[in-house]
Amino acid sequence: MKSDYIKMRNSNTVDWQLLYTIGSSRGMKLSPEEFMAGAGFINIPEIVEELDKQFELTTLYRKDGSFVKVVE
Numbered sequence: 001m002k003s004d005y006i007k008m009r010n011s012n013t014v015d016w017q018l019l020y021t022i023g024s025s026r027g028m029k030l031s032p033e034e035f036m037a038g039a040g041f042i043n044i045p046e047i048v049e050e051l052d053k054q055f056e057l058t059t060l061y062r063k064d065g066s067f068v069k070v071v072e
Contacts, residue, residue, distance in 0.1 A: 002055050009070045014044060022051065
């Protein structure tokens with residue numbers, strides 16, 4: 001799951017299925033339909049910041065502050 005998450009982060013896209021899988025593995029009780037219904041209310045920057053910490057990843061940025069990639 002960690003390698004899939006790193007791929008998602010470095011592609012700069014949101015894989016909703018992966019986020020659902022991660023959430024479910026950590027005790028989330030929502031059905032896929034409920035999760036997707038609430039997806040518009042999810043604070044993605046907050047979620048990825050927390051997951052980056054949990055997966056112990058380092059985020060690399062350019063001098064201008066733009067995202068480059070995450071690494072282990």
